Amino acid sequence: MASEAVTILQSSGFFSGLSDESLGRLEAIARIVSFQKGQTVFRKGDPCPGLYVVAHGAVRIYKIAPNGKEHVLHFAYPGMTFAEVAVIGGFECPAYAQAMEDTRCALLPQRDFCRILEESHPFCLQLMTSMAAWVRHLVGVMEDIVLRDAAGRVAQFLIRSDPTDGTAAFVLPILKKDLANHLNLTSETLSRTFRRLADAGLIDLPDAQRVRILNPDGLADVAQGSPV
Amino acid sequence: MASEAVTILQSSGFFSGLSDESLGRLEAIARIVSFQKGQTVFRKGDPCPGLYVVAHGAVRIYKIAPNGKEHVLHFAYPGMTFAEVAVIGGFECPAYAQAMEDTRCALLPQRDFCRILEESHPFCLQLMTSMAAWVRHLVGVMEDIVLRDAAGRVAQFLIRSDPTDGTAAFVLPILKKDLANHLNLTSETLSRTFRRLADAGLIDLPDAQRVRILNPDGLADVAQGSPV
DNA sequence: ATGCGGCCTTGACGTGGATCAAACCGCTTC
DNA sequence: GAAGCGGTTTGATCCACGTCAAGGCCGCAT
Numbered sequence: 001m002a003s004e005a006v007t008i009l010q011s012s013g014f015f016s017g018l019s020d021e022s023l024g025r026l027e028a029i030a031r032i033v034s035f036q037k038g039q040t041v042f043r044k045g046d047p048c049p050g051l052y053v054v055a056h057g058a059v060r061i062y063k064i065a066p067n068g069k070e071h072v073l074h075f076a077y078p079g080m081t082f083a084e085v086a087v088i089g090g091f092e093c094p095a096y097a098q099a100m101e102d103t104r105c106a107l108l109p110q111r112d113f114c115r116i117l118e119e120s121h122p123f124c125l126q127l128m129t130s131m132a133a134w135v136r137h138l139v140g141v142m143e144d145i146v147l148r149d150a151a152g153r154v155a156q157f158l159i160r161s162d163p164t165d166g167t168a169a170f171v172l173p174i175l176k177k178d179l180a181n182h183l184n185l186t187s188e189t190l191s192r193t194f195r196r197l198a199d200a201g202l203i204d205l206p207d208a209q210r211v212r213i214l215n216p217d218g219l220a221d222v223a224q225g226s227p228v
Numbered sequence: 229m230a231s232e233a234v235t236i237l238q239s240s241g242f243f244s245g246l247s248d249e250s251l252g253r254l255e256a257i258a259r260i261v262s263f264q265k266g267q268t269v270f271r272k273g274d275p276c277p278g279l280y281v282v283a284h285g286a287v288r289i290y291k292i293a294p295n296g297k298e299h300v301l302h303f304a305y306p307g308m309t310f311a312e313v314a315v316i317g318g319f320e321c322p323a324y325a326q327a328m329e330d331t332r333c334a335l336l337p338q339r340d341f342c343r344i345l346e347e348s349h350p351f352c353l354q355l356m357t358s359m360a361a362w363v364r365h366l367v368g369v370m371e372d373i374v375l376r377d378a379a380g381r382v383a384q385f386l387i388r389s390d391p392t393d394g395t396a397a398f399v400l401p402i403l404k405k406d407l408a409n410h411l412n413l414t415s416e417t418l419s420r421t422f423r424r425l426a427d428a429g430l431i432d433l434p435d436a437q438r439v440r441i442l443n444p445d446g447l448a449d450v451a452q453g454s455p456v
Numbered sequence: 457a458t459g460c461g462g463c464c465t466t467g468a469c470g471t472g473g474a475t476c477a478a479a480c481c482g483c484t485t486c
Numbered sequence: 487g488a489a490g491c492g493g494t495t496t497g498a499t500c501c502a503c504g505t506c507a508a509g510g511c512c513g514c515a516t
Contacts (some may be wrong), residue, residue, distance in 0.1 A: 065375035066452040073367065094367065117356070121349040128345070128352065131359050132317030135366065139301065139322065142370045146412050147293035150503070177463070184374050186343030189503055191465055208464060208511085224294040253470085378473070405493065417473055419495055436494060 005030035008106040012079045014130050015053070022116075022123050030113035034104050035059075041097035047092050048086040050109040054078050055105025060178060063095050072182040074141070075100075075174055084131070087113055100178070129211040145184045148225070153183045154193045155223040158203065160215055169204070169212035176208070196228045233258035235335040236283040240307045240359050243281070244323050250344075257340035263287075269325035276314040278323050278337040282306050285331025288406060291323050300410040302369070303328075303402055312359070315341055328406070373412045376453070381411045381450040382421045386431065390441055397432070397440035404436070405449050424456045 006027050009015045015026065023175070033052075035041055041059060042049060052059070059076040073095060074081045086093055104113050117124055144153050164170050172179065180190035194211075197203045200220050204212040213219060222228055235256050237243045243254065262340040263269055264274060269287060280287070291455075301323060304310045314321055315338050321418050325421065345352055372381050385407070408418035422439075425431045430447045432440040441447060450456055 014239060037297055047508060063371050063375065065371075067375075071371065071374045073370075083361050085363045088356055089364060090357070091360075091364065094364060118353060121352065124352045124356065125346060128316055128356055128359070129318070131356070131363070132313050132319075135313045135359070135363055136317060136319065136322060138363065138366055138370070142301075142366070143291050143293075143299065143371075144371075145374060146299045147291065147295075147297055175463075187464070188466085188505085190504095193463085403493070410494085414474060415494070416475085416496085420473090 002187050003104050004032060004055075008032075008053050009138045011055070012053050012081060014081045014084070014127075018123065022120055023126075025062065025116050025120070026108060027167075029116070030106045030108055032104065035099035035102070037099055039099050041078055041099060042083070042093045044093055044096050046093045048083055048091065048110055048116075050107050051081055051084050051087045051113055052076070052097075053081050053106040053108070055104045055106060057099060057101040058174075059097055059103055059105075060100050061095050061097050062092055070181060071184065072178060074184070075178070076172055077173070084127075084134070088117070088127070088131070090114075095225075100174070148223070150183075150193045151196065151222050151228045152184070152188065152225055154220045155202075156211060157183060159216070159219060159223055160209060167213065169206055169210045171209050172211060198221070200228050232260060233334050236260075238418050239283070239307060240281050242309045242312070242355075245354055246351065252349055253343075253344050254336060254350070257344070258334045259323055260332065261335045263327035263330070265327055265329050265331075267327050269327060270311070270321045272321055272324050273413045274321045276311055276319070276338055279309055279312050279315045279341055280304070280325075281309050281336070282335040283332045283334060285327060285329040286402075287325055287331055287333075288328050288408075289323050289325050291377070298409060299412065300406060303406070303410070312355075314363070315416055316345070316359070318342075328402070342398075376451070378413055378417055378421045379424065379450050379456045380453055381413070382418065382425065383430075385411060386439060386441060387416050387444070387447060387451055395440065395442070397438045399437050400439060412429075421439070425450070428456050430456075 005167065006023060009018075009023060009026055009030065017037050018026075024054050032055075035057070044063070054076045056078055059082060061074055061076065062070050062072040064070050064204070074082075082097060083093065087108075087199070117127070144156055148156060150201070161173065162170060174182075176190055177187045180187040183190065194203070194205060197219070198205050200216045201217070202213070204214055206212065231438055233448055237251060237254055238244075239257065243251070246254075260283075261438060263285070269280070272291070282304045287310060288300050289302055289304065289310050290298050290300040292298050302310075310325060311321065315336075318338075345355070376384060389401065390398060402410075404418055405415040408415040411418065413421070422431070422433060425447070426433050428446070430441070430443045430450065432442055434440065
């Protein structure tokens with residue numbers, strides 16, 4: 001099903017600006033791969049299979065410390081890519097990847113992908129700016145962790161991930177235990193932090209999976225370091 | 229002095245693999261800029277002047293939290309570049325940059341640089357792999373901070389930055405207070421951590437600026453999470 | 457229904473590293 | 487050489503967050 005690959009690629013911000021010609025070349029090399037919930041996509045140290053574009057489901061990319069502690073670098077949802085950096089840099093997989101749900105991806109194999117990069121200058125340029133945006137995001141995550149306390153990190157996350165841009169409740173896109181891990185907190189601390197924000201009247205927690213932002217400005221203050 | 233720019237560019241890993249033709253084009257747009265010790269190179273939010281290549285001196289790139297806390301993202305020494313990502317992505321300066329010593333840089337102005345990127349495919353490819361390496365480095369720093377305790381971070385830093393690859397003492401490339409900040413520690417905690425490593429016989433501290441690694445394997449164990 | 461196994465919450469308690477404070481350098485400057 | 491100043495060290499104390507433990511909730515399988 002070649003057309004499925006094209007649909008997936010087009011849905012991704014990474015490839016959306018490409019010409020039909022470039023898309024056609026990518027389509028020619030793309031393979032569709034599926035993973036069951038909980039299945040490992042690749043392990044740290046594996047040779048990098050290529051660049052993945054998520055079509056359905058969700059994947060978490062994480063590292064494991066020598067002591068067993070995990071840290072989730074990021075979550076890849078439909079339209080998002082992962083393993084780009086290893087593909088482009090030509091190194092082995094720098095982290096673990098695991099499907100959080102049944103997941104379907106387009107896979108652009110490393111060698112073919114690099115060949116296209118070498119042949120297509122516009123594609124190269126496009127990818128470069130995408131990488132720059134990715135670096136900026138990464139630095140942002142790092143700064144969240146380093147410069148903010150628990151409440152600040154949670155507030156920042158809520159602000160960034162509220163799809164409603166307002167006062168409707170929305171469901172958290174991930175399990176709280178994964179969110180806690182991503183923010184470098186324990187799930188206990190995350191739970192307590194949510195409660196403190198709710199007690200302060202900044203958010204409402206209708207149930208375990210949903211959040212409503214009651215006071216965006218106050219939440220922004222907390223993200224900027226104001227005490228709860 | 230056009231030749232000075234070429235020398236600087238060639239000394240940088242970022243540009244070392246380029247053809248004479250590409251180098252010539254960069255030389256044509258390069259300007260030499262100097263900063264006195266302590267001088268600000270740019271501030272967060274400034275329009276990005278271009279890509280800097282350090283010739284002499286050292287620059288620290290850092291962020292400031294709303295509460296005033298600083299975090300040093302990285303140190304740019306001779307041969308290293310900074311502000312590449314903002315140039316390529318076309319955003320404003322995402323951080324502060326300050327000369328730690330009297331410093332001389334080549335500056336490749338944003339617009340000219342981007343024009344060359346658009347015209348030269350080999351250059352684009354080269355830059356892409358440099359960016360990938362840079363991302364990997366960034367993720368490494370982030371993982372150090374998130375997954376290791378104070379002793380682990382310091383041990384990891386020492387292992388990575390020991391130029392002697394052995395048992396000779398070497399001078400720390402930066403002030404301890406800046407190092408502490410980079411590792412997300414206070415200088416007090418860094419001082420105490422050095423002492424603990426020295427008491428454990430893993431390192432020797434002949435004076436405040438120098439370190440000698442006595443037991444590389446033991447230090448590696450600490451970096452992997454073993455208690456001191 | 458019943459049991460079971462994740463996930464989430466809440467409480468009590470412990471601790472790594474921050475903070476506060478003081479003293480000691482090695483400099484530069486007068 | 488006295489005074490001043492940043493950087494470093496050390497000690498005493500504090501606190502945000504982790505750890506440990508227990509209980510509640512919900513979906514799923516028997």
